[in-house]
Each structure stands twice: as structure tokens, then as C-alpha cells.
Amino acid sequence: MTALGSSLVTVIGLMAVFIAIPTEPYPDIDGAIKITSAQVCRLSGDSCDQKIAPQNVTLPYYIKPNIHSGIHSARFTFFFDMTAGPDDVTAIYLPKFSDAVSVHVNGVAVTRKQPADEQALLFHSWHRPALSIVPNVVLNRNDNLVSVDLSADYFNNLSLFPVYIGDAAALDFAHQVRLILRVGMARVNFALAILAGFSVLFFWLFRRRDHKFLWLMAANFSVSAVCFHWVYPNFLYDYRIWVVLWNATIGLFAWCLLGFTASLISARLQAFQLGVLAGLFAGICVLVLLPDEEFATGLAGYQLLCLCLGLFVLAVLVAKREKTSWLNFSVLFGLYAIALTLTSIEWLSQYVWPNFVSIMTTPLIPVTYFLGLLWIIFYQLAAALQQYEKLTITLQSTVDQKSQELRESYEKLNAQTQRQAIDEERQRILLDLHDGIGGQLVNTLAYMASQPDQDVVLQTALENALSDMGLMIDSLEANDSISTQLGMLRGRLSPLLDKHHIALKWEVDEEPVLSVAGPSHNLSLLRIVQEAITNAIKHSKASTITVATERCSISVTDNGHGFDLEPVAGRSRTQGHIGLMGMKRRAKSIPATLEISSSNIGSKVTLCWEMSDNAGDNAN
Amino acid sequence: MSDETSSTEARRSGLPHSVLIVEDQIHTAENLRNAVDACDDLQVCGVAYDLETAWAMFEAHKPRFVLTDLELPDGSGVEIIRAATDAIWTCDSMAISVFGDRQRSMDAIRAGAKGYILKSGSVADAGQQILSVIDGGSPMSPKIARYLLTLLVPADAESPDTDLSQLTEREQQILSLVARGYKRREIAELLDISVGTVGIHINNTYRKLEVSSNMEAVARASRIGLI
Secondary structure, eight states: HHHHHHHHHHHHHHHHHHOOOOOOOOOOOOTTEEOEOOOOOOEEEEEEOTTOOOEEEEEEEEEEESSSEEHHHEEEEEEOOSOOOSSSOOOEEEOOSSSSEEEEEEEEEOOOOOOOOSSOOOOOOTTSOEEEEEGGGGGGOOOOOEEEEEEEEEESSEEOOEEEEEEEHHHHHHHHHHHHIIIIIHHHHHHHOOOHHHHHHHHHHOOOTOOOOOHHHHHHHHHHHHHHHHHOOOSSSOHHHHHHHHHHHHHHHHHHHHHHHHHHTTOOOOHHHHHHHHHHHHHHHHHHHSSSHHHHHHHHHHHHHHHHHHHHHHHHHHHHHGGSOOOHHHHHHHHHHHHHHHHHHHHHHHHHHHOOSSOOTHHHHHHHHHHHHHHHHHHHHHHHHOOOOOOOHHHHHHHHHHHHHHHHHHHHHHHHHHHHHHHHHHHHHHHHHHHHHHHHHHHHHHHHHHSOOOOHHHHHHHHHHHHHHHHHHHHSSTTTTTHHHHHHHHHHHHHHHHTTOOEEEEEEEEEESSSSSSSHHHHHHHHHHHHHHHHHHHHHHOHHHHHHHHTTTTEEOOOSOOOSSSTTTTTTTHHHHHHHHHHHHHHHHOOOOEEEEEEEEEEEEEEEOOOOOOOOOOOO | OOOOOHHHHHHHHSSSEEEEEESHHHHHHHHHHHHTTTTTEEEEEEEEESHHHHHHHHHHHHOOOEEEHHHHTTTTTTTHHHHHHOOSSOEEEEEEEESOOOOHHHHHHHHHOOOEOOOOSSOTTTHHHHHHHHHHHOOOHHHEEEEHHHHHOOSSSSOOSGGGOOOOOOOHHHHHHHHOOOOHHHHHHHHHSSSHHHHHHHHHHHHHHHHHHHHHHHHHHHTTOOO
């Protein structure tokens, strides 16, 4: 509602502006005199109506119709003195009048008999100026009587604007200018509207989803239909029907404007639009069927309806101005408002206060419309270009970003592949080394085993070297899992266990996890465990050895006869004792603690270390 | 790493299984030959010290079992293993390894070997190991089991997401126990299933490895543009 109110206020304000602009639409012309007063009487037939007294009036003067059918006429009479020289040609120039005109000077007709059809009652000339040459023979020196007879339909006003009489050459020029401005411009507008319609249609073909261009196209074609009236007012015999048709095109134009605005702001007014269309159609039907007495009122009413529709369109635009950019809104609002104001002025001039605005408003209406059209098209173009540029920039930056990411991931992949290759190569070299030496050791042991004399010390040394190498390789290959390395150790020790008929109880339930993990620490652990198990196998005379693990400990238990933990003073250090010292030292380096308990029913060697916080879940 | 040792096949036919040994270290080879010959149901049909001789003997004797070292003076024993896998007669193979190092064991297994025999330490039960493989078992070392757990459990998006490269829960359980050093008997006791079932699960795991390693090979090949 406030939108409606503010629109109305704007229109009234603009109207005030237009009213306030003082212009002289009918300036003096050099070499001619301007007639601004005349005596007017109503005509019945060919002579003045005796019942009504003639009046002295100032031009421009309007006569409202006083009949309800047919044609009403009036006669304007005035006198003038000759101004032109005897060699000059005199002419009478009527810039604006309504509707059909016939001029007599001193009783002689100076206007052509219009080639009116028999059926046509009037030859409408309201849209063009009239220039008549007055032959010198007709003219007196002074007091020439001019009578201008005007006729119009019962629903149109009679009007006469200031008349110029004088030098034909000067008046001819003014006449030409006026012809261009009125008749020429009318044709230009008509053609332009049709051209614009096709241009917008072409434009729409590229943006089919955008419905507002369809509306714009329809508006253009309806504008051309409206302009057609200015080009050929005498197109149809029945002027009443012609006028009704013309009003229909005005209504159509207003409806197309509504559609365009609705589409511009994406409003959901389809139902309303259909209703409006139905209303306009109904109005036309009413106009057609109206009896003659009401026809003038009917016209006024229908056009007022169209004006209200125009006001509504303006209000809709104001109400939803956030749907379009501020610039677009202000320009369109301005142009709409001006066009609406001009149209309202026209209506008011026609039906309420003739000539209350001195400025010529009629030619401005098409101008405003075409300005609006141009704006819409260029704005669309600019918006589209801007969007395209933005899109291109975004696209470019996305492409750049993705290329960069791709490049980085390729580099990472390359680096990784290289690292992997180096690691694999290193591993291969290591394995080759161990395998070569190991193979030689195995071969040597096999040879020694086949000999009759066996050197146990040498054999043991070689076997120890071989098993240590096995431990080393396992520490690298077991995925840091201590339980797996223990399992491999078990496999290597199986023959020895079988030889001594010792059963192995395997209780590796939990995965042992060192706080400082790594192959070297794991290796130290495994060496200690290997030594513990080997000691148990060789020296304890046990029947069962148990290997058990917890998260922070590994224990080797046997049910043998135990051993001496402390060397007796004086006795030479046994190999086993040295071994125990070595184990303790190794444990400390991890760091872990080695606990040994021994009795005559068995021994237990326990390795334990601090709990670690990090979850080392290599195994479960 | 041994299962039930009854080799009904040999007894039925009455003939011992022929075994081809390929080992370039002479004394090691003799040791192995003695160990295998000591087994009633096995007989060594030939000992080759290099790849060329190995090929010749392979073609000539068409052995039931091939035992081959991987590092040979004139090539890799993996070729013989592959030949054994592709042979039109029933032929199983195992690698001979010093330490059972993972890389070479995996190469051998991928080529179709059923595992490896350690030549360090005593080879006395080499014969038993061979017989258990002929029986259908697939010996698996803890290290291999640990490695397979990382290989076959799809943790990353790289491995193809078919069921073939994924382990069932039971298989994962058994693999974990093997990885921790448990023997099949012990696993069967712990999980309350038969030793035979344990063996079947381990065999299935090997088959999945074969499939997975095939797919891996395909993936690798396609990545470097061969396919």
C-alpha cells in the first residue's frame, strides 16, 4: 500500500513540475501575425446556431461536445490586415486543431476539399498542421474575414490553437518543422516500435529462459499499434470502432508493461495478470456495446482504468525494488513515472482541464518509452557482460588452483616413488649381503656336519653368527611387531628344542610395546630373549619352557634345576655368567629391567619396561 | 610348520614322490638330499647347481615337488617355481631360504610356491614339510602372516574393493595368531576348531593373496600405462 501511495505522490509531484514549466509552445514567426483571439459560434448545418450567442475567446480554445451522436461543429471567425507586400504570397497556418477543418477567407474556401470517402463522415486531421495559401485576388488590404470551421465526432473535443497568417515562405518553414515533429515523428515511432519488437524477439532467442523479453516484445508491438493511430487515423470508416480498437491497444500495452515488470522482479502475479486481461477485454466489450450517449464517458473511464493499471505497475516496481539492482530500479522508476505522468496529463487535458499544461507533452511519451527500452536492453547487456567476466575470472582462478594442486600432488608422488625406490634398493642390498654371508655360513656348517671330526666351538660360533643374522633381518622385516619376531625365533629354535625333547608353551597373548620402538631396540630385546631360551635349553635340563608376554614384559620360564645367580669367589667366570652380565647390560640400553629368579624347581627370566602412552597397535 | 603327515597318495600308488633340488651351495645341497631321501615317501630325482641344469632336469624328470634356492649363479629360482606352478602335471614347489626374508619369500609365493624351507638350522624335517605341502597344506611363517595382514586388510583406498582381497574375520584371527608365533595345533585349540580347518583358512588366505597380487599387478601395469 505504501508503494502505491509513494507512486501516486511521485506522479503528482512530477505533474506539478510539468505544470510549473512555463513554455511558449506557439512563438511568434517572423513575417506573420499570430491570431490569439476569435469569435466562436456553434454550427448547425452551414451557419451559426442562432440559439447560442457567439463568444469572444482566446486561443487555444476547447469546445466540449454537446450532442450525443453524429458530428458537432463550430466556427471561429476573426479579421486581419494584410501584412505581406503585393509580390508576396500570403498563407494561413494552423499548427494544431481538432478535428476536421475547412477555412474560408472572405467567403472563399482556401482548404482543399478532402478526399473523403462517401461512408466516412469526417476526414480526421487532428494529427497534422494545416497550411493554406491564400490567393492575392481574394485578399483585401484590410479587414479580411477568416472563418475556420471545425468538426469532430460527438465524443471528441473541438479545439483551435493560435493561427498564423503572413508570408507563405516563413509559414511554410514552420509548417514543415511541425509536420516533421508530429507527422514524421509519428511514423518514426511506429517503425521504431516494430523494429524494436523484432530486435527484442531476436534477443529473446538467445535467452529463452528469460520471459521478460517476451513481454517486452509484446509491449513493443502494442506500442506500434498505438502509434499506428497517429499515422493513419482515417484507417477505418467507422471512427468509433477505430477509437475503440485504439483504446484496446493502449490497454494491451499497459498489460504488457505489467507482465514485463512482474517478470523483472520475479513476482508471482499470473492470476492477477489474467484477471487484468479479462478486465481489459470486458472493458472493450463494454465500449463497443455502449450507447452513444455514454460513449464519451465510457472512453474516459476505460482510459482512467488503464492509467490506474499503470500506477499499479509503478507501485509493483517500487514494492519489490530489492529484486533488482538499485541502478536499474531508479532508472526504470524514473522513466515509468515520467511516462505515467505524461499520460495522465494527456488524459486530464482531454477530459478534465484542457491545456492546463503549457508544455507539449504528447511527443515526450514515445521518447520516454524508447529511452526505457534502450535502458533495459543495455542494462541487460552490461549485466550479462559483467557476469561473463566474473565467471571467466572465477573459472580461471579455479583452473589455476586445480593445476597447482595437481602439480603438488605429482611432486609428492614423485618424491614418494623415489624414496620408495631408494628404500627398496637399500633393503635389497642389505638382504643380498646377509643372504650371501648366510648362505656361505650354512654351507660351511653343512660341510662341518658331514665331517667325522666335529669342532663344537667353531660350529657353535658359526651357528650363533647365523642366528644373530636371522634376528637382525627379522627386526627389519617384522613390521615392528615384537610378537612376530618372537614367532620367527621360535621357528629357528624348533630343531634345537626337538633335539633336546623340550616342549615349548607359547603364551604370547599380548603384543609387547616398547616406549621407544624401532628395529634396534626390538633387536636388543630379541637377543636377550634368545639368549635366555638358549640358556634354558642347554643348561637347565628342563622339560618345558614357557614364553609369555604382556604389554610391558616378556618372560621365559623353565622347569629345570635352576642355576647359580652369583659366582662363587675364586671360581673362574663361566660362560653363562658372562652371558648374564651381557644380558643385563643390553636390557639397560633399551631401557628395560632384567629380573632373574631361580630355584631348584625352575627359573624365570623377566624383561620389563615402562608403559608407553602411544598406542602401538601393530598386532592384536 | 607341519600338519598331519599321512601321505596317502604315495602309499596308494606305491611310488615315492619325486623331488627336484636346486641349490648352488654343494654341501647344503647334499644335506638337503640326505634329509629328503631319508623320508620313505620321497625320492630325490635330481640336484641342480644352476638354473640351466635345473631347467633340463625339470623337463626330463617332471618332478612332483621342486625345492629351489632363489639366488642361483645364472638366474633366479623364481623361474623354476613359476614353471612348477604352470606345469601341466601336478607339481608343487617351495623355496629354500637362509633366513626366510620377506622379499624373496613373497616373490616365491607370488610365483606360486607354497612357502619356504629354512636351510639354516637342522633340515631334518625337510621331508615332513614337503609331505605336508603335497598333502595340501601351506606353511606360513609368522613374518609372512604379519605382512599379509597389512597387505590384505584394505585400510586405504588403493586396494580394489572386492571381497577377494579382504579377509574374513576368522581368517584374520588365524593370521594374527600365526603372526604371533602360534603353531596350527595351538591355534586349533585356542579357537576350538580342527587343525584341518586352520589349514583351509590359511590356504584361502594364500589364494586371496594370489588374486590380490594379480589385481595389484594389473593395477600397477595400468598405472604405468601397459594396459
